[in-house]
Amino acid sequence: MTTHLLISLWASSLTQVQKTCIMSSKSNVFMTGVTGYVGGSVLSRLLQHPDGPSFSITVLVRSEEKANKLKDFGVNPVVGSIKDVALLEELSSKADILISLADSDDLAMGQAMLRGLKRRYETNGSVPILIQTSGTGVLADGSAGDYSGDVIYNDDDPDQIETLANTQQHRYLDLALVQGDKEGYVRVYLILPSNIYGLATGKLVDAGIQNPRSIQIPSIINASLSRGRGGMVGAGKNIWNDVHIDDVADLYVVLYDSIKSNPKATGHGREGFYIAENGEHTLYQIGKAIAEDLVARGKATNPEPSTFTDEEINLYFGGSTFWGTNSRGRSNRSRSIGWKPRYTTQDMLAGIKPEIDALISVGGKFSFNAPAPVASG
Ligand SMILES: *[C@@H]1O[C@H](CO)[C@@H](O)[C@H](O)[C@H]1NC(C)=O
Ligand SMILES: *[C@@H]1O[C@H](CO)[C@@H](O)[C@H](O)[C@H]1NC(C)=O
Numbered sequence: 001m002t003t004h005l006l007i008s009l010w011a012s013s014l015t016q017v018q019k020t021c022i023m024s025s026k027s028n029v030f031m032t033g034v035t036g037y038v039g040g041s042v043l044s045r046l047l048q049h050p051d052g053p054s055f056s057i058t059v060l061v062r063s064e065e066k067a068n069k070l071k072d073f074g075v076n077p078v079v080g081s082i083k084d085v086a087l088l089e090e091l092s093s094k095a096d097i098l099i100s101l102a103d104s105d106d107l108a109m110g111q112a113m114l115r116g117l118k119r120r121y122e123t124n125g126s127v128p129i130l131i132q133t134s135g136t137g138v139l140a141d142g143s144a145g146d147y148s149g150d151v152i153y154n155d156d157d158p159d160q161i162e163t164l165a166n167t168q169q170h171r172y173l174d175l176a177l178v179q180g181d182k183e184g185y186v187r188v189y190l191i192l193p194s195n196i197y198g199l200a201t202g203k204l205v206d207a208g209i210q211n212p213r214s215i216q217i218p219s220i221i222n223a224s225l226s227r228g229r230g231g232m233v234g235a236g237k238n239i240w241n242d243v244h245i246d247d248v249a250d251l252y253v254v255l256y257d258s259i260k261s262n263p264k265a266t267g268h269g270r271e272g273f274y275i276a277e278n279g280e281h282t283l284y285q286i287g288k289a290i291a292e293d294l295v296a297r298g299k300a301t302n303p304e305p306s307t308f309t310d311e312e313i314n315l316y317f318g319g320s321t322f323w324g325t326n327s328r329g330r331s332n333r334s335r336s337i338g339w340k341p342r343y344t345t346q347d348m349l350a351g352i353k354p355e356i357d358a359l360i361s362v363g364g365k366f367s368f369n370a371p372a373p374v375a376s377g
């Protein structure tokens with residue numbers, strides 16, 4: 001009886017202590033790019049996270065209308081752009097955790113975030129966290145669909161990652177952030193999605209806040225519909241990794257949880273590269289799946305993809321043969337912190353039909369609408 005009473009007293013006082021802790025230690029989370037394909041998916045998950053009640057989430061968005069809608073989700077929107085570096089620095093200087101999802105290449109953006117986070121450190125004493133969205137475009141080689149690359153980058157091997165030239169896509173910014181980490185005032189983690197596929201779903205999509213679409217596969221579908229045949233760059237021999245949007249978003253949460261529960265075992269800085277992939281494909285496989293689907297719908301007659309001409313590369317891809325590069329990596333470090341992607345390359349290929357349905361349903365009238373041009377690689 002007495003023991004029982006003591007236990008319940010102890011339990012109720014513990015609950016009280018926990019409540020007090022939660023209420024007094026709000027984490028200031030600052031996010032950019034939340035109206036984008038990846039950013040919206042990450043924000044949706046943070047809103048449902050068990051730590052959600054202890055987050056105070058500030059988001060930077062360009063659209064006043066979307067800012068107003070976001071208020072209904074319990075976040076604090078600030079209307080503005082990452083190009084406004086003074087504003088970006090100011091918001092960063094209040095963040096315990098900055099999740100950067102708007103851009104993977106803008107050095108001025110990166111420097112502003114670092115200045116703000118440094119101020120945070122100098123005035124607060126605790127080391128803030130920066131999770132930057134990079135991409136496996138950094139691994140791309142010079143192929144234009146003409147060969148399969150054989151170099152495979154391991155995200156758990158910083159020496160190998162440091163063999164990448166600083167002229168590689170994203171690399172200049174990534175290196176600047178890693179340098180900030182080295183100076184000790186911030187802990188930097190970089191997530192590198194590969195070719196992301198799948199339509200994003202959730203409340204932010206339903207509310208018209210979030211862009212649901214990736215870039216690579218939709219742009220190839222759009223071009224193929226327009227030319228009446230599946231297409232590819234060169235012979236489509238090049239290889240890229242792939243990953244589903246839901247698995248990418250999960251990686252941000254797994255990383256956050258790992259930083260909180262086991263910071264020492266969660267690599268950062270030069271050891272903070274986290275690739276998101278769960279399989280790989282040739283560009284030919286994508287072209288073939290599109291070509292066959294268009295024939296089945298009566299929108300094409302040839303079930304084999306053909307090479308995009310130079311004119312088509314100009315018309316549909318801004319003159320870039322980037323989709324013809326090889327970009328191969330392995331998510332060893334991401335898996336080591338508990339990331340378990342669910343979708344495979346087979347799911348990506350099976351998902352091409354619904355992606356074509358979705359593009360046809362909008363009558364070809366869509367834009368990538370990407371405040372976050374990081375949706376692919
Ligand atoms: C540092 O930041 C934490 C978390 O936001 C806050 O609880 C704490 O009061 C801050 N400390 C100082 C000295 O500002
Ligand atoms: C990690 O990646 C490399 C590819 O670079 C692979 O050969 C290796 O087996 C992987 N290691 C683990 C522990 O999974």
Ligand SMILES: *[C@@H]1O[C@H](CO)[C@@H](O)[C@H](O)[C@H]1NC(C)=O
Nearest residue numbers: 219222223226364366367368
């Ligand atoms: C889709 O293709 C059309 C040409 O048919 C092009 O004008 C348009 O810019 C493309 N849209 C996107 C988002 O790529």
